[in-house]
Amino acid sequence: MKNFRTYLMMFLFIPALLVSSCKKDKPDAPDVDPSLSFKTLKTYLVSNNLDLPNVLDAWITTADAVNTLMTDGDDTNDYYIIDLRAAADYDAGHIEGSVNATLGTLLNQASSSDGKPILLVCYTGQTASHAAVALRLSGYPTAKVLKWGMAGWNSNYTDSWDANIGDNGNANWTDAPGNVASNSIFTEPEYTTTATDGAAILAERVNAMLTGGFKGISGATVAATPSNYFINNYWATGDIEHYGHIMGANRILPLTLAGNEYQNLDPTKQIVTYCWTGQTSSMVTAYLNVLGYNAVSLKFGANNLIYSKLESHKWSSSETRNYPVVVSGAPAQEILSDYLVANDLDLSDILGTTWITSASAVQTIQTDTDATNDYFIIDIRSATDFAAGHIDGAVNSTLSDIVATAANANGKPIVVACYTGQTAGHAVMALRLSGYNDAKVLKWGMSSWDIALAGAWNSNIGNTGTSSANWTAAPGALVANSTYDHPTISAASTTGEGILAERVAYMLNNGLKGINNADVLANPGNYFINNFWAASDVEHYGHITGAHRISPLSIEGGEMNNLDPDKTIVTYCWTSQTSSMITAYLNVLGYDAKSLKWGANGMIYDALASHKWSASEAMGYPLVAGK
Numbered sequence: 001m002k003n004f005r006t007y008l009m010m011f012l013f014i015p016a017l018l019v020s021s022c023k024k025d026k027p028d029a030p031d032v033d034p035s036l037s038f039k040t041l042k043t044y045l046v047s048n049n050l051d052l053p054n055v056l057d058a059w060i061t062t063a064d065a066v067n068t069l070m071t072d073g074d075d076t077n078d079y080y081i082i083d084l085r086a087a088a089d090y091d092a093g094h095i096e097g098s099v100n101a102t103l104g105t106l107l108n109q110a111s112s113s114d115g116k117p118i119l120l121v122c123y124t125g126q127t128a129s130h131a132a133v134a135l136r137l138s139g140y141p142t143a144k145v146l147k148w149g150m151a152g153w154n155s156n157y158t159d160s161w162d163a164n165i166g167d168n169g170n171a172n173w174t175d176a177p178g179n180v181a182s183n184s185i186f187t188e189p190e191y192t193t194t195a196t197d198g199a200a201i202l203a204e205r206v207n208a209m210l211t212g213g214f215k216g217i218s219g220a221t222v223a224a225t226p227s228n229y230f231i232n233n234y235w236a237t238g239d240i241e242h243y244g245h246i247m248g249a250n251r252i253l254p255l256t257l258a259g260n261e262y263q264n265l266d267p268t269k270q271i272v273t274y275c276w277t278g279q280t281s282s283m284v285t286a287y288l289n290v291l292g293y294n295a296v297s298l299k300f301g302a303n304n305l306i307y308s309k310l311e312s313h314k315w316s317s318s319e320t321r322n323y324p325v326v327v328s329g330a331p332a333q334e335i336l337s338d339y340l341v342a343n344d345l346d347l348s349d350i351l352g353t354t355w356i357t358s359a360s361a362v363q364t365i366q367t368d369t370d371a372t373n374d375y376f377i378i379d380i381r382s383a384t385d386f387a388a389g390h391i392d393g394a395v396n397s398t399l400s401d402i403v404a405t406a407a408n409a410n411g412k413p414i415v416v417a418c419y420t421g422q423t424a425g426h427a428v429m430a431l432r433l434s435g436y437n438d439a440k441v442l443k444w445g446m447s448s449w450d451i452a453l454a455g456a457w458n459s460n461i462g463n464t465g466t467s468s469a470n471w472t473a474a475p476g477a478l479v480a481n482s483t484y485d486h487p488t489i490s491a492a493s494t495t496g497e498g499i500l501a502e503r504v505a506y507m508l509n510n511g512l513k514g515i516n517n518a519d520v521l522a523n524p525g526n527y528f529i530n531n532f533w534a535a536s537d538v539e540h541y542g543h544i545t546g547a548h549r550i551s552p553l554s555i556e557g558g559e560m561n562n563l564d565p566d567k568t569i570v571t572y573c574w575t576s577q578t579s580s581m582i583t584a585y586l587n588v589l590g591y592d593a594k595s596l597k598w599g600a601n602g603m604i605y606d607a608l609a610s611h612k613w614s615a616s617e618a619m620g621y622p623l624v625a626g627k
Contacts, residue, residue: 034190037201038292042257044198045137051257052287055136059129059283061144063152063321066119070097079119082109084127085150091488093325095121095153099502100490103210106131108400108509110140112502118143123160125149126299127214129282134206137290145279148319155320164300165307165315168219169246172226173306177241180233180251189267189292205290215285217296219304222246222272230269234281243306246274255284267293274298274305276313328490332499333590336489339496341556347585348554350432356441356577359448359619362415366393376409378402379417380427381446389623391417391449396627400508402427403434414439419456421445422597423512425580430504433588441577444617451618457601461613465544465603468521475539478531478549487565487590503588513583515594517602520544520570528567532579541604544572553582565591572596572603574611 045051069077081098083090090100098121101109110118118140120128128145135143150157191208195201222229223246231249233240240251252264265271271293273281278301288295298304303315340346365373377394379386386396394417397405406414414436416424424441431439447454465471491499520527521544529547531538538549553559563569569591571579576599586593596602601613 034192035188037193037195038188038190040196040198041201041205041291044202046258048198050137050202052255052284055133055287056280056283058142059132059136059144060125060147060279061119062147063323066095066146066153067321067323070095078116079144080110080113080116081119081121082106082131083150084120084122084131087490089123090490091328093154093156093327094150094490096324096326103127103131103134103213105509106134106210107138107207108505110135110138110143112505113140119146120144121146121153122149123157124151124164124300125277125279126216126282126297129279130209130214130286133283133286133290134210137202137206137287145283147279148277148315151315152319153321153323154325155317155322156325158317158320161300161303161315165303166219167306167308168223169244169305170220170223172223172247173244174247174249175244178244180240180245181248183250183252183264184266185263186266186268188263191292202290205292209286209289212289214282215289215296216278216282216299217272219274219298219300222274222298223305228270229272230266231272231274232265232284234273234275234284243302243309246305262291265293269294271295272298275301276310277301277303277315328488332489332491332494333486335494335496336491336499336503336589337486337555339500342496345433345500346554346556347560347582348552348557350429350585351578351581353437354440355428355432355581356421356443357415358443359621362391362442363619363621366391374412375415376406376412377415377417377442378405378427379446380423381417381419383627385419387625387627389450389453389625390446392622392624399423399427399511402430402508403504406431406434406436406439409436415442416440417442417449418445419453420447420598421575421577422514422580422595425577425595426507426512426584429581429584429588430508433500433504433585441581443577444575444613447613448617448619449621450623451615451620453623454615454618457613460598461601461605462598463604463606464517464521465600466607470521470524470545471603472542472545472547474542476541476543478538478543479546481548481550481562482564483561484564484566486560487592489590500588503590507584507587510587512580513587513594514576514580514597515568515570517572517596517598520596521603526568527570528564529570529572530563532571532573532582541600541607544603560589563591567592569593570596573599574608575599575601575613 081095082101083094083098087100120131122128125145125148132143132145151161193201193204195204226246226248231246233245233249233251234253252261255261273284275281278299281297285295285297377391378397379390379394380397380399416427418424421441421444428439428441447457491502493499524544524546529544531543531547531549532551550559550562571582573579576595576597579595583593583595
């Protein structure tokens, strides 16, 4: 009997233990103890040599050093240069071979560096310093900042520095030898995270920092009311004794996790770090934001506070060079356009072949007992929805990874499935431009495979067009077409093939470009709208007020010149599957293009006589669960 009770207790205890263990390990569970999350991150950073002093090791380089490397005749040691300025400024002049990005697209762009050392360029060197911290914490330990930014590369770009030197220290500047505040011990910063291990927490925090953008504050603002901030003067003691400091400032240097000096920072106040030029303080600020502090960098540093007193670390015309820059625009656009036409990759070529297929056609091929003709099916829905039910044999991927996943097709024809067929349009366009000429969209997406997955289509059919004052009734009155210039694009490559690869990657990394019909109908004049129907369909149904009809639309035929590159191009069709293909192509060419989601099915559903979503489109084919 005693043994029986023992076995009974084990029988009850072990399942309970397993259940509680599963709950504890659930990956999406948020931290219940923010301080524990910080400790996990701290331990990870220190143990992986990512403490702040490690990140601040050899992180900046000069225009002279960069030019020497880039012109030494040895391509193997060249930098992969990422220019973080606005696209228009980049296009107007940039370092040859550089690529344009933003803080938001930085990590995606860096993934194309192919092992080259990365150089980050901005206007002044300050935004680039945020980017350098993000890269150094994300597996690019040698990423560097161009000192003084483009102002140091060429004298045509010195305005940002010239306009921001000054003496804003004012009455709240404590003269030498200074009297810095005594350091105290504070609690650790807190933040929310869904991750539980150090690497994942760090990735979340780096993304949060990049998403938040450059964190800077003017010297005049801080100097006016220094008590509003927790100020850290990041100078050597001898420099404070020589120049003084902002009244009430602390001096926490070194500043490390391992040595616990970070505990001298007050997490309840905004942390303002200043240095000589705003470049080092930008590095420190980015790192502190990753740790969870509300931190900002004092822009332009001492050059904005006590410029006339500075004896070193000082911006002047002697810091700039006149190294060459190149201009983007028509040459890259022309090379790409010529390549597309010559290789039968004009839009009319792609849309003129069968790029979409039905659920019934896929099911027939997949179940005909002839494995040699099976599709390689790529499902780009979320991992959770894929695991809940997908087509037998499908593989899960994402829009951004679609080309890499397609490399595993081993010559099989490819079908891309998404929820509705719209995101798959972007993916298939990318594949067809990348050598997978027979890639197809699953019509209506997984909504057509089984009615249980049709929620997205069922929820988005409607009549917002016919109920809008900005719908022009049949027979319509389309706007006459005009002729415009091409959009400008930038690329590191100088070959058509290379430019195309860069532009496809750019399009994929920026995700589905869609827009709601309600937004377009509310203000159609804000957009350049192209109704991609036959003329007879416009005459039968009408159209959005102010729309054009540019169909066919090709490079070789010159119809691309009828699109206004200075406006957001909105294309609409019947179901938004064709317009998704067109939109993806236009973004590759450099247009700011969007697909009107759900097409006519969302605007004039009741009036449609064809091209219409209904429950009859859902086949009820089998689904398999799991990964």
